[in-house]
Amino acid sequence: MQKAIELASQNIESGNGGPFGAVIVKDGKIIAEGYNKVTSTNDPTAHAEIVAIREACKTLNSFQLENCEIYTSCEPCPMCLGAIYWARPSKVFFSCNKDDAADANFDDYFIYKELSLPMQKRSIPMIQLMRNEGLKVFEKWLNSDHKIAY
Secondary structure: OHHHHHHHHHHHHHOOOOOOEEEEEEOOEEEEEEEOOHHHHOOOOOOHHHHHHHHHHHHHOOOOOOOEEEEEEEOOOHHHHHHHHHHOOOEEEEEEOHHHHHHOOOOOHHHHHHHHOOHHHOOOOOOOOOHHHHHHHHHHHHOOOOOOOO
16 A cells, blocks of 8 residues: 555656556565556546556456455545456555545546436436447347457
């Protein structure tokens, strides 16, 4: 956890992005580090956890983080939480929580609230189009010899 917090602090000093850091550990060793790069890369997905997950997956040559632990300087936002569930680490440890982040003007409550709303009431319109055509792609996937279950 100390390294994740150090990465967050160093990121403030470098001006690369927000005050967030994350490390991924396997068998007691850090295999990946990440810090927030949203503003330095103009990438809204470049949160510390996502950056670390991408690096760890490359290191392990796997799209899942089995038997890995994630240490992050702040409770993961909804996007990072989704990525963490897809990556399937064994545990996640965090330092600050979402209330602490909100006090520092990083308010994820808006997204949590949006997710609980019906699509027609969300602030960004969500409009379904061409469902039948899209379903054909899923049918193709189900019948594919190239699929890898995840």
